[in-house]
Amino acid sequence: MTATEKIQGPASYFPSIEKKYGQPIEHWLQILRSAGDLKHMELVSLLKTEHKLGHGHANALVAYYLARR
Known part of the structure; x- marks a missing residue:
């Protein structure tokens, strides 16, 4: 993926998940x-x-997790 390509799908939420909950995505995975x-x-x-995530983030x-399992 190049720097100009926009991230799509579930991964597009990752920056806001990390910012809001203070944990890297690997923690949640x-x-x-x-x-x-x-x-x-x-x-x-x-x-x-158990972890107080919002519905959209969860x-x-x-x-993302199930698509890669």
């Missing part, structure tokens, strides 16, 4: 890996309830 074999919305709920992280 490790939490998702540690959660085991849960469904999409179960993972979203985990991030929202959903973006889960979508």
Whole structure:
């Protein structure tokens, strides 16, 4: 990807997730890996309830994670 290409999809949320929650994306991906074999919305709920992420940010992280699993 070149510097002029715009990031699209779930990864486009990553800069705001890191800024708002003060953790690198790898931190959140490790939490998702540690959660085991849960469904999409179960993972979203985990991030929202246990880690206080907003729905959009949690959903973006889960979508990114599951697409690469």
